[in-house]
Amino acid sequence: MNKPETPDIIISRLPVYLRALQHMDAQGKQTTSSLDLGEQVGISAAQIRKDLSQFGEFGKQGTGYNIAFLIGKLREILKVDRVWDVAVIGMGDMGHAIARYQGFSDRGFRVSMVFDNDPAKVGERVGHFVIQDTQEMVGTIRRAGIKVAMLCVPASKAQQVANQLVEAEIKAILNYSPINLNVPPGVRVQYLDPSVGLQRMTYYMD
Amino acid sequence: MNKPETPDIIISRLPVYLRALQHMDAQGKQTTSSLDLGEQVGISAAQIRKDLSQFGEFGKQGTGYNIAFLIGKLREILKVDRVWDVAVIGMGDMGHAIARYQGFSDRGFRVSMVFDNDPAKVGERVGHFVIQDTQEMVGTIRRAGIKVAMLCVPASKAQQVANQLVEAEIKAILNYSPINLNVPPGVRVQYLDPSVGLQRMTYYMD
Numbered sequence: 001m002n003k004p005e006t007p008d009i010i011i012s013r014l015p016v017y018l019r020a021l022q023h024m025d026a027q028g029k030q031t032t033s034s035l036d037l038g039e040q041v042g043i044s045a046a047q048i049r050k051d052l053s054q055f056g057e058f059g060k061q062g063t064g065y066n067i068a069f070l071i072g073k074l075r076e077i078l079k080v081d082r083v084w085d086v087a088v089i090g091m092g093d094m095g096h097a098i099a100r101y102q103g104f105s106d107r108g109f110r111v112s113m114v115f116d117n118d119p120a121k122v123g124e125r126v127g128h129f130v131i132q133d134t135q136e137m138v139g140t141i142r143r144a145g146i147k148v149a150m151l152c153v154p155a156s157k158a159q160q161v162a163n164q165l166v167e168a169e170i171k172a173i174l175n176y177s178p179i180n181l182n183v184p185p186g187v188r189v190q191y192l193d194p195s196v197g198l199q200r201m202t203y204y205m206d
Numbered sequence: 207m208n209k210p211e212t213p214d215i216i217i218s219r220l221p222v223y224l225r226a227l228q229h230m231d232a233q234g235k236q237t238t239s240s241l242d243l244g245e246q247v248g249i250s251a252a253q254i255r256k257d258l259s260q261f262g263e264f265g266k267q268g269t270g271y272n273i274a275f276l277i278g279k280l281r282e283i284l285k286v287d288r289v290w291d292v293a294v295i296g297m298g299d300m301g302h303a304i305a306r307y308q309g310f311s312d313r314g315f316r317v318s319m320v321f322d323n324d325p326a327k328v329g330e331r332v333g334h335f336v337i338q339d340t341q342e343m344v345g346t347i348r349r350a351g352i353k354v355a356m357l358c359v360p361a362s363k364a365q366q367v368a369n370q371l372v373e374a375e376i377k378a379i380l381n382y383s384p385i386n387l388n389v390p391p392g393v394r395v396q397y398l399d400p401s402v403g404l405q406r407m408t409y410y411m412d
Contacts, residue, residue, distance in 0.1 A: 008406075015405035016397075020386055023361075041386050079408040086404075093306050097299035098400070103361075103384050107401035108408065147411060148404060155229075155309075172407035174400055178309050180226055180247050188410060190403035191222075194304070194380055195313035197396035198292075198354060199221035200214075201378035202285040202314065204394060205353060 010051045016041050017048065018074040022106065025067050033064035080108025085146045087170070089161055090153035091116040091124075091131050094176050098150055100127045109148065113140065117157075134161070141168035148172045155179040162189075216257045222247050223254065224280040228312065231273050239270035286314025291352045293376070295367055296359035297322040297330075297337050300382050304356055306333040315354065319346065323363075340367070347374035354378045361385040368395075 020040040024032055034045035034052075041048075052058050052070075055077055059065040075081040086109050088098050099114050114126055117134040124131050132140060141149070149170045153161050158177035165173055166187055173189045175181055178196075181189050226246040230238055240251035240258075247254075258264050258276075261283055265271040281287040292315050294304050305320050320332055323340040330337050338346060347355070355376045359367050364383035371379055372393055381387055384399045 011409050012406050014409070015399075015402040016386070018405070019384060019399070019402065023385060039388075077409065078405045079411060080405055084404070084408060093303035097303040100299050101400070103399075104401060107384075107405070109401060109404055148408070150400065171411055172404065174403045174407075178225060178313075179229060180222070182245075188407040190406055192398050192400060192403055193221075193225070193309075194307070194356065194398060195310060195315060196221040196225065197380045197398055198290070198315055198378065199224070199284045199286055199313070200218050200396055201380075201394040202290060202354070203217050203220070203283065205285060205377055 006054050010054060013041075013043065013047075013051055014074055014078055016043075017051075018071065018078065018080075019107075021067050021071050021074065025071060030067055031064050032067055032070075034059070037065070075108070078108070082108065084109050084148045085112040085144065086110065087113045087115065087137075087141050087146050087149045089115045089134065089137070089149060089151050089165070090157075090176075091118075091121050091126060092152060092154075095150075095152035096126055098152060098176075099129055111150075112146065113144065117153075134164070138164050138168040141165070141170065146170065148174075150174045150176065151181075152176045212260050216260060219247075219249065219253075219257055220280055220284055222249075223257075224277065224284065224286075225313075227273050227277050227280065231277060236273055237270050238273055238276075240265070243271070281314070284314070288314065290315050290354045291318040291350065292316065293319045293321065293343075293347050293352050293355045293371075295321045295340065295343070295355060295357050295371070296363075296382075297324075297327050297332060298358060298360075301356075301358035302332055304358060304382075305335055317356075318352065319350065323359075340370070344370050344374045347371070347376065352376065354380075356380045356382065357387075358382045 034048040038045040038048050058070050058073055088095050088111055099111055114129045115132050115134045115137050121131050122133045149165050151173055155177045158179050162181045166183055171187055175189055175191050178193045183189055240254040244251040244254050264276050264279055294301050294317055305317055320335045321338050321340045321343050327337050328339045355371050357379055361383045364385050368387045377393055379395045381395050381397050387395050
């Protein structure tokens with residue numbers, strides 16, 4: 001592995017390859033090629049070969065990739081050969097949906113705590129979880145050693161809650177609030193903003 | 207405008223600039239600089255100037271950008287100087303959350319129809335909407351002239367529903383299902399998969 005030199009744009013494609021490979025695996029396929037994988041994910045075969053070659057020699061000329069093996073390698077590279085506990089902050093509609101989302105299994109994540117600041121919600125159940133008070137959040141997350149959080153609070157509260165997550169030693173924030181967060185070096189943020197996704201497409205429309 | 211030559215990576219940043227500018231505007235700010243905007247969005251001032259210069263001269267040396275003017279220009283470029291009607295397919299937890307999401311106002315979108323294939327859900331209310339039957343979906347969407355859809359169905363159904371959306375003349379699909387979709391040229395897909403966002407960050411973690 002060659003981490004410091006691997007551009008983030010390559011890293012951003014690996015989860016997409018992994019998802020497609022896991023889908024093939026679930027369908028009972030055992031081998032694939034860069035061409036086949038490329039068709040699945042809409043990326044050229046040459047790009048896929050180049051991306052994967054950053055991390056080693058995973059395929060054989062002529063026989064392609066063993067799917068289970070490549071899944072194992074990508075999970076190792078992306079560090080999802082383990083399960084990360086995740087805290088979800090903000091139990092509005094989106095937080096509820098995430099707390100009950102079944103799609104994290106086999107992807108490396110498990111929601112393990114949910115928080116809200118509304119006294120009327122604290123103590124309520126959502127799926128398997130009891131909603132905890134954000135007033136206790138910093139200590140609770142830190143003691144549990146949780147490093148990953150999803151932020152589903154209103155935009156007006158997002159920076160303030162992000163600051164608390166940093167204090168709680170969270171290192172990765174998936175932000176559903178439509179606002180950019182300022183976090184110190186060593187903390188990463190990814191954004192899931194539906195309007196951004198939509199605007200990237202309307203640009204191309206008539 | 208210089209559309210055929212503008213790389214998609216630049217287009218992908220414009221909605222992020224627009225979001226930050228709208229946030230500044232809401233806070234009553236009137237002017238900004240590439241440095242200031244860059245700090246908000248975590249992108250270098252030079253990159254921002256370069257990106258915006260693809261579309262014209264929007265700032266003045268020394269005085270920076272007029273926020274309202276730049277918002278207007280970006281909305282025009284991204285074609286969200288209008289409001290796009292959006293169909294939401296799949297009224298599970300995520301579809302419900304989207305149907306009630308308040309964040310689309312001022313971003314160029316308005317949910318206008320929601321669909322599900324479950325007879326027990328069809329006819330029910332979600333927010334302002336009555337859930338319609340996916341059996342009627344192709345004709346209903348086509349007659350309404352809707353071009354944008356959000357897909358929130360289980361992964362196992364996503365490709366099949368995407369095919370119907372293509373038939374309905376949808377041109378932009380925001381896909382919440384954790385699966386890659388195959389669509390013909392002229393139809394665009396963007397993905398909102400939380401596991402992909404999380405895996406892009408765990409790569410960098412210890």
